[in-house]
Amino acid sequence: MTAQELLEVRDLGVEFTAPDGSPLRAVRGVSFTLRRGETLAVVGESGSGKSTTALALNRMLPGTGHITGGTVRLEGRDLATADDAELRAVRGARIGMVFQDPMTALNPVLTAGRHIDEVLRAHGNRDKAARRARTVELLDRVGIPDPHRRADDYPHQFSGGQRQRILIATALAAEPDILLADEPTTALDATVQDQILTLLGDLNRETGTALVLITHNMGVVARACERVLVMYGGTVVEDGPTAEVLTRPRHPYTAGLLAAVPRLATPSGTRLTGIPGSPPDLTLLGDGCAFADRCTLVEDRCRNATPPLARVTGDVRVACLPAAGRTEPLPAPAPPARIDRPAPGAVVLEADGLTKTYGGRGARKRGVPALDGVSLTLAEGETLGIVGESGSGKSTLARVLAHAHTADGGTLRLRGEDVTRPSRRALHAVRRQVQMVFQDPYASLNPRMTVGEIVAEPLIAFGIGDRDARRERVAELLVLAGLDPAVAGRHPRSFSGGQRQRIGIARALAPAPSVLICDEPVSALDVSVQAQIVGLLTDLQRDLGLSLVFIAHDLAVVRQVSHRIAVMHRGRIVETGTADEVCDRPRDPYTRALLAAAPEPVPPAARPERVEKTRALA
Amino acid sequence: MRSYLLRRLPSALLVLVAASFVIFTILRLVPGDPATALAGPDADAATVAAIRERLGLDAPLLSQYAHWIGSLLKGDLGPSYAIGGQTADLIGDGLGATTELTVAALLFVIVLGTAFGVLGATSRSRWLTGAVRVVTTAALAVPPFVSGVLLVLVFAVALPVLPPGGRVAFLTAPDLAAQYLVLPALCLALPSAAVLGRYLKDGIERGLAEDYIRTATAAGIPPRRLLWRHTLPNALPPVVTLLGMQVGNLLGGAVLVEAIFAWPGLGQLAEQGLQRRDYPVVQDLLLLLVAVFVLVQLLTDLVYAWLDPRIRWE
Numbered sequence: 001m002t003a004q005e006l007l008e009v010r011d012l013g014v015e016f017t018a019p020d021g022s023p024l025r026a027v028r029g030v031s032f033t034l035r036r037g038e039t040l041a042v043v044g045e046s047g048s049g050k051s052t053t054a055l056a057l058n059r060m061l062p063g064t065g066h067i068t069g070g071t072v073r074l075e076g077r078d079l080a081t082a083d084d085a086e087l088r089a090v091r092g093a094r095i096g097m098v099f100q101d102p103m104t105a106l107n108p109v110l111t112a113g114r115h116i117d118e119v120l121r122a123h124g125n126r127d128k129a130a131r132r133a134r135t136v137e138l139l140d141r142v143g144i145p146d147p148h149r150r151a152d153d154y155p156h157q158f159s160g161g162q163r164q165r166i167l168i169a170t171a172l173a174a175e176p177d178i179l180l181a182d183e184p185t186t187a188l189d190a191t192v193q194d195q196i197l198t199l200l201g202d203l204n205r206e207t208g209t210a211l212v213l214i215t216h217n218m219g220v221v222a223r224a225c226e227r228v229l230v231m232y233g234g235t236v237v238e239d240g241p242t243a244e245v246l247t248r249p250r251h252p253y254t255a256g257l258l259a260a261v262p263r264l265a266t267p268s269g270t271r272l273t274g275i276p277g278s279p280p281d282l283t284l285l286g287d288g289c290a291f292a293d294r295c296t297l298v299e300d301r302c303r304n305a306t307p308p309l310a311r312v313t314g315d316v317r318v319a320c321l322p323a324a325g326r327t328e329p330l331p332a333p334a335p336p337a338r339i340d341r342p343a344p345g346a347v348v349l350e351a352d353g354l355t356k357t358y359g360g361r362g363a364r365k366r367g368v369p370a371l372d373g374v375s376l377t378l379a380e381g382e383t384l385g386i387v388g389e390s391g392s393g394k395s396t397l398a399r400v401l402a403h404a405h406t407a408d409g410g411t412l413r414l415r416g417e418d419v420t421r422p423s424r425r426a427l428h429a430v431r432r433q434v435q436m437v438f439q440d441p442y443a444s445l446n447p448r449m450t451v452g453e454i455v456a457e458p459l460i461a462f463g464i465g466d467r468d469a470r471r472e473r474v475a476e477l478l479v480l481a482g483l484d485p486a487v488a489g490r491h492p493r494s495f496s497g498g499q500r501q502r503i504g505i506a507r508a509l510a511p512a513p514s515v516l517i518c519d520e521p522v523s524a525l526d527v528s529v530q531a532q533i534v535g536l537l538t539d540l541q542r543d544l545g546l547s548l549v550f551i552a553h554d555l556a557v558v559r560q561v562s563h564r565i566a567v568m569h570r571g572r573i574v575e576t577g578t579a580d581e582v583c584d585r586p587r588d589p590y591t592r593a594l595l596a597a598a599p600e601p602v603p604p605a606a607r608p609e610r611v612e613k614t615r616a617l618a
Numbered sequence: 619m620r621s622y623l624l625r626r627l628p629s630a631l632l633v634l635v636a637a638s639f640v641i642f643t644i645l646r647l648v649p650g651d652p653a654t655a656l657a658g659p660d661a662d663a664a665t666v667a668a669i670r671e672r673l674g675l676d677a678p679l680l681s682q683y684a685h686w687i688g689s690l691l692k693g694d695l696g697p698s699y700a701i702g703g704q705t706a707d708l709i710g711d712g713l714g715a716t717t718e719l720t721v722a723a724l725l726f727v728i729v730l731g732t733a734f735g736v737l738g739a740t741s742r743s744r745w746l747t748g749a750v751r752v753v754t755t756a757a758l759a760v761p762p763f764v765s766g767v768l769l770v771l772v773f774a775v776a777l778p779v780l781p782p783g784g785r786v787a788f789l790t791a792p793d794l795a796a797q798y799l800v801l802p803a804l805c806l807a808l809p810s811a812a813v814l815g816r817y818l819k820d821g822i823e824r825g826l827a828e829d830y831i832r833t834a835t836a837a838g839i840p841p842r843r844l845l846w847r848h849t850l851p852n853a854l855p856p857v858v859t860l861l862g863m864q865v866g867n868l869l870g871g872a873v874l875v876e877a878i879f880a881w882p883g884l885g886q887l888a889e890q891g892l893q894r895r896d897y898p899v900v901q902d903l904l905l906l907l908v909a910v911f912v913l914v915q916l917l918t919d920l921v922y923a924w925l926d927p928r929i930r931w932e
Contacts, residue, residue, distance in 0.1 A: 060836055092838030099836075104829035108928060109851045118847070119837045154927040170837060 006177055006210055007034040012070035014056050016063065024282050026052040028234045031309065039204055039211040041221040044231035045526035047279045050214045054182050058095045059087055093123045096171030100183040102163035106155035112139065112166045113151030119173040138169040142199060161192035165199065172203065182214040189389035190553065190597040197224045218261045219599025222246055230254045233280045233290025236309055240316030243603040248329060250318040253291045259333035260527045261601045262556035268579035270560045271337040274531025278496050297322060341542040344382035344563060348547045349515055351376050353410035356396055370396040372571035378515065381541060383548040385562030385579060387555055387594065393571040394551050398519040401549060402436045403427060432462050435508040439520035441500035445492040451503055452488030458510040481506035482536055498529040505536065517549045522557065534561055555598050559583045567591045630912050637908040641901055642683050651675060652699040652895040673699055686901060695902050700894035705902055708887055716883035718788050719806065720868045722799050726807035727814055727864060734815025739822035740845060757812035762871055766805040766878035773801060783880035802879040806871050810864040817860050821853030855926045862918030866911050
């Protein structure tokens with residue numbers, strides 16, 4: 001080990017115990033080194049073991065998780081066998097951590113300053129005045145304005161981005177050598193994400209703190225880290241300089257993942273590229289490459305032996321048996337297919353000047369306008385994309401369009417008929433016509449109901465068919481959503497995220513609606529899976545002539561699936577046009593800021609200089 | 619804070635008015651009246667009627683009610699019917715003793731409840747967490763008239779370290795008074811302490827699983843500080859609400875416990891008053907208890923807001 005090497009992980013293994021007592025091997029034989037001041041991204045999808053690896057480094061594994069083997073050497077000292085006192089001295093002082101959700105990661109009863117003060121105190125700073133001075137200095141450094149005063153504010157008085165800044169200040173308070181950030185920007189809007197990544201980069205350069213960034217987002221990797229570790233099924237499949245891995249991936253999974261990331265430049269009407277199949281079940285993994293079942297280049301030997309992570313060229317290591325002998329670059333992914341669908345027809349849904357204000361609470365009741373005069377049209381067979389950041393009013397719009405909320409003002413017409421404030425009977429008819437698909441496939445399905453009951457529920461509510469007819473219709477709907485009709489008797493918990501979203505779609509389709517409102521339908525899904533769901537929605541549109549409202553924050557996805565895009569900001573539609581027009585020639589400065597902030601999985605060297613920065617937002 | 623209190627005032631007053639009405643009505647629904655009780659079993663109808671007239675019990679109910687509230691507002695509680703002496707003096711005497719008992723019990727509730735909660739949630743010893751579970755279950759299941767007798771048997775009879783009953787005023791001889799206070803206060807406190815402990819245990823367990831505790835652990839905050847400074851303050855607000863409601867239980871339970879330990883408090887006064895249908899004493903006493911309870915609820919809300927910075931008195 002040279003002096004440069006700060007952290008050396010060798011053959012790390014982590015196991016959880018599943019509720020039925022069987023072992024779940026979350027991390028298997030992970031090895032990597034981290035040099036002083038380096039920026040390393042660990043990228044992978046859910047279940048890849050990236051977060052578990054990060055938590056294992058300073059032994060923060062939750063629940064039944066435990067290290068089964070290997071070493072984690074921090075300048076020679078093995079943390080995998082260190083005692084509690086040693087670990088406490090390492091946590092915060094040598095390895096600082098930042099977690100995903102800034103809304104829950106700060107203690108609601110402690111002030112921003114107290115968070116930092118506690119860390120300084122825990123690591124031996126006994127001088128109260130000195131601690132206060134350092135706290136203010138840190139808050140100032142991470143970009144909290146007026147830090148003297150704001151140090152005494154509580155977490156709920158800060159925005160999401162500011163909270164993440166406070167967490168970063170807390171993690172850096174005791175001047176650690178390593179900053180371990182687990183999806184630090186996933187819960188944030190793109191423009192705020194951009195600011196936080198800039199801050200992390202600046203801090204790395206100024207303080208020499210090595211950065212380990214855990215993420216699922218290839219764009220974030222390209223934006224923030226020199227080196228990248230790609231994980232799949234609990235193992236490292238590829239490790240190398242970001243510029244190299246992103247432009248010349250050696251592992252078929254890396255290549256597939258990169259191809260699955262929607263690019264802003266891809267024109268409207270293009271199918272998303274995915275990886276067939278779903279991530280492996282960690283309780284069932286045996287010998288062989290974890291990716292073998294989804295790999296298009298699989299060979300027999302891939303299934304028999306676990307491929308070692310071997311150097312192929314320069315700094316690049318790959319865990320793929322065929323890759324070692326491969327001199328040609330991986331075959332380019334199939335050119336993106338066009339979505340075959342007929343041109344949109346007559347207008348189905350028409351909104352004119354919709355307003356909605358949520359009542360404020362407390363003595364000074366002041367409402368927050370969530371919708372401030374929103375007008376739009378939706379044609380038969382058309383997909384209207386709606387983009388905007390959190391708080392822009394897009395989810396309120398979805399609920400008003402689907403009649404989950406009633407608009408305060410304006411009119412809403414369905415096939416020319418005014419349905420703004422429908423009678424009880426008319427509402428029933430409207431709801432049958434307009435159905436919703438929700439964002440969170442875990443929370444939107446009742447865990448106590450079987451899949452069959454969930455899908456049949458709208459049928460019962462609308463009084464469609466008798467028992468037998470309903471059972472037949474449920475089977476038909478499940479097939480339509482790409483599921484085996486035999487799953488009707490199972491509960492949602494035995495399904496993956498993508499499969500659950502299929503169940504949600506089957507339920508929405510049950511009353512044969514003509515309009516489907518999809519509120520962030522793929523944002524909780526992995527990139528390799530989202531293509532399947534988006535593809536399903538577009539196929540259904542073609543076959544059933546559905547009109548789709550597709551709400552999302554990822555502009556690239558929205559552009560590919562939508563005919564037209566409406567950009568929302570503070571309850572208004574600031575720009576609307578055809579999908580390509582809005583993305584290629586944005587007129588509104590807010591649209592330009594959104595486009596500029598979207599991270600693309602292209603290394604900086606290969607990227608054209610950005611003209612518009614997020615400052616346009618300020 | 620002042621505007622918050624002003625806003626809460628109307629509903630607090632409404633509760634008091636409603637309570638006064640219910641108290642007044644229920645007392646008169648109880649069979650027998652002060653006159654028959656005073657006159658004794660052998661008195662003739664004329665004597666009873668005379669007493670009734672003297673006490674004003676022959677007046678219409680509504681005017682009796684108005685008279686009661688009117689004199690209350692003037693601050694004049696009037697004489698007791700049957701016990702003898704002024705109602706205000708009777709209540710004043712008992713109030714000191716009962717306040718002593720309930721405050722001591724409240725301290726026991728807080729100390730024992732916190733101990734139960736913290737040990738139950740954080741101890742790694744299965745033996746200890748099991749013991750806490752058994753003790754809290756027993757404390758909840760055993761009524762005060764059983765636990766009181768048991769406490770007396772153990773600490774006053776088997777190991778005679780504490781007096782079995784009676785009271786010495788706390789201000790005259792604190793050390794002696796404390797000896798008399800321990801058993802009744804403990805007996806009164808046990809069920810509430812068990813409830814509090816269970817809630818606190820759940821609160822701490824939930825708190826320890828929060829993201830912000832993971833953040834603090836990752837920053838190297840030592841475990842003890844993690845518990846007392848980071849987790850407990852978050853577990854407290856709901857427990858404070860519960861504690862406020864337990865005060866009502868303590869006041870109610872005092873009636874029984876005072877009887878067991880011969881504690882000359884409001885409980886004993888209430889018992890006497892009820893037996894002898896002494897309307898003024900019982901009415902004023904019950905209304906006082908309601909007022910105390912309403913006050914404690916107000917206080918609870920204030921403490922809650924003080925503990926949780928996200929809630930402000932607006």
